[in-house]
Amino acid sequence: MANHSNNTAPEESPVILPGHDFETVTEIVAEIPLSKRFPLGWIGLLLIGLGGAGMLHMALGYLVLKGIGIWGNNVPVGWAFDIINFVWWIGIGHAGTLISAILLLFKQQWRMSISRFAEAMTIFAVACAAIFPVFHTGRPWLAAYWLFPYPNTMGLWPQFKSPLIWDVFAVSTYATVSIVFWYVGMIPDMATLRDRAMSKVKATIYGTLSLGWRGSARHWHRYEVATLILAGLSTPLVLSVHTVVSFDFAVSVIPGWHATIFPPYFVAGAIYAGFAMVLTLAIPVRRFYGMESLITMRHIDNMAKITLATGLMVGYGYAMEAFFAWYSASSHEKFMMWNRMFGPYGWSYWTLIAINVVMIQLLWSRKVRQNTTVLFVMSLLIGVGMWLERFVIIVTSLNRDFIPASWGMYYPTQWDFMTFFGTIGLFLTLFLLFLRFVPMISIFEVKMLLPQSKVKADHAH
Amino acid sequence: MHTNESTTSLHGVMAEFDSAQEIVDAARQTMAQGFTKVEAYSPVPIEELNDIIHKTRTILPKLVLTGGITGMASGFALQFWASTMAYPMNIGGRPQASWLTFIIPSYELTILFAALTAVVGMIVLSGLPQPYHPVFNVDRFSMASSDKFFLVVESADPKFDQQATTEFLRSTGAKGVYDVDE
Incomplete structure (x- = not known):
């Protein structure tokens, strides 16, 4: 199969570098969770992550004590950092599902080395995202009855005609399905860790997590069917999630939000930001853990190409937003666009254009796609660019609405920033724990790429 | 042919192979012999094994x-x-x-x-979670999640005979054949 993909581009590097067999793959991946070592770099980063998580704890604790007045949200900008960060994090998560589900359906074998940690990224990103709307309610423990349909003593039921409720259903389903998909994918690898563990404690923990997996033919058959079904279910799910997130905006009548292009434009933006995040994580991880032979330049190159392709779709979205503003012949729409480009937040619009439209053109160059340092910097900038995109969509649409008397400016407070950077710390913490205690690469899937697992067709039939 | 005590304490006989191709070939031969209680264990999914051994698809x-x-x-x-x-x-x-x-x-x-x-x-x-299974009694079986492939003929099989089955499995090219205690 590696031969097949080589036919399309002879100079392309292989999915995994030669010289690997089942034993070396098991060794290189399983060694990390089973070793006794805690590398200094890992501890240092974990401390930074924990610091951020602590800051998040403080920011949210103070929010609960004081109320959401500590944030910069005001009238007219009633939605700001909370929804910007929510959309940003949720979007990042989408690449993980795309890699694990959509690329599986398309039989893209290169996904196998990166699917595990891209899925981990998805789950942690969704966890960070969920913090924002939940705490935006101010009293999250009271929010349950209007978010979730359960019989309560007040006899109240959620408002199912609201996109915000759709969002609750979409995001909670997405989180649940992502977690079970991730876990199911790990069951055989947990068995590998169980069988290699030197200590009784580790063998028991990984053995429990493996559910007693023994890899029988019947189990594998069911397992493969279940995985395929989960991939088939996750594919429409992931497309629906950002579509529903975009409905939060598109269903309203605010100029700049009320646009039919929002669902595909949001989904493309999500995948674009997500792949940039996978690059941000993969480039240092493969170097730090010496995984260059499993996460090869082929992976980096393919991810850069997907980033470019989805980035171009996002660019098309920007063009269409501007076009519709003009073509609608609505003075409010036109003003919104003018305000977005030349109003008080114009800097944010042009910065995002510079990153998401201009800078990504560099990815056309093979040289750039092969240079991990440049790619790493670009992937960080894309993260910034996509954050700015949500800032632009949300703040510049709200700050100057229909009545000039109600115009206002929005400035985030220190609590906004502490919450946002706090979630980055939380994400870093979770991701580092994942790298250390769970096989970061799907061991059995990578083995499926090796000749040892290939079977010739039965000539007797 | 065989004593009763050996069947009661024995789950079956296990053969070890080095590659997917080898175990698939051995499984074909085993099924051709008319064995019915057979199971294969592998570190990677091999769709052919289920087709050869169980011939049924999951519901x-x-x-x-x-x-x-x-x-x-x-x-x-x-x-x-x-x-x-x-x-x-x-x-x-x-x-x-x-x-x-x-x-x-x-x-x-x-x-x-x-x-x-x-x-x-x-x-x-799949009957999971199942912490105990007789196959785990074989030390070599810890390689089933790493790089070895195992084929088990169970003692519940009507054609099972410890001696003959062991010899048969050896003849399929197994790298080793082990008794699996119950």
Whole structure:
């Protein structure tokens, strides 16, 4: 199969570098969770992550004590950092599902080395995202009855005609399905860790997590069917999630939000930001853990190409937003666009254009796609660019609405920033724990790429 | 042919192989011999093994379809009931039973129920979690999750004979043949 993909581009590097067999793959991946070592770099980063998580704890604790007045949200900008960060994090998560589900359906074998940690990224990103709307309610423990349909003593039921409720259903389903998909994918690898563990404690923990997996033919058959079904279910799910997130905006009548292009434009933006995040994580991880032979330049190159392709779709979205503003012949729409480009937040619009439209053109160059340092910097900038995109969509649409008397400016407070950077710390913490205690690469899937697992067709039939 | 005590304490005989091709060939020969209680264990999924040994496909897809339909129906029913009977609210004069707006939660619940059915179904149908299984009594079996492939003929098989089965498995090119204690 590696031969097949080589036919399309002879100079392309292989999915995994030669010289690997089942034993070396098991060794290189399983060694990390089973070793006794805690590398200094890992501890240092974990401390930074924990610091951020602590800051998040403080920011949210103070929010609960004081109320959401500590944030910069005001009238007219009633939605700001909370929804910007929510959309940003949720979007990042989408690449993980795309890699694990959509690329599986398309039989893209290169996904196998990166699917595990891209899925981990998805789950942690969704966890960070969920913090924002939940705490935006101010009293999250009271929010349950209007978010979730359960019989309560007040006899109240959620408002199912609201996109915000759709969002609750979409995001909670997405989180649940992502977690079970991730876990199911790990069951055989947990068995590998169980069988290699030197200590009784580790063998028991990984053995429990493996559910007693023994890899029988019947189990594998069911397992493969279940995985395929989960991939088939996750594919429409992931497309629906950002579509529903975009409905939060598109269903309203605010100029700049009320646009039919929002669902595909949001989904493309999500995948674009997500792949940039996978690059941000993969480039240092493969170097730090010496995984260059499993996460090869082929992976980096393919991810850069997907980033470019989805980035171009996002660019098309920007063009269409501007076009519709003009073509609608609505003075409010036109003003919104003018305000977005030349109003008080114009800097944010042009910065995002510079990153998401201009800078990504560099990815056309093979040289750039092969240079991990440049790619790493670009992937960080894309993260910034996509954050700015949500800032632009949300703040510049709200700050100057229909009545000039109600115009206002929005400035985030220190609590906004502490919450946002706090979630980055939380994400870093979770991701580092994942790298250390769970096989970061799907061991059995990578083995499926090796000749040892290939079977010739039965000539007797 | 064989004593009773050897069958009661023996789960079967296990043969070890080095590659997917080898175990598939051996499984074909074993089934051709007329053995019926056979199981193969491998570090990677090998679809051929299930076709050769068990010849049946799982009912999981049908369960998932049922789960999905249940999710969709219950999601729609819940919204319909909550919006028209339990807590009707007039929002901008829209009809109470505005089914269009119920599509998204119904859709999400379809996927949620189907996905959970797929996972729970896969685990339960496989009899997991199962901490103990006789195959774990063989020391070499710890390689089944690493780089070795194992074929077991169980003692429950009517054709099973410890001596003869061991010799037969050796003849299929096994790198080693071990007794599996119950």
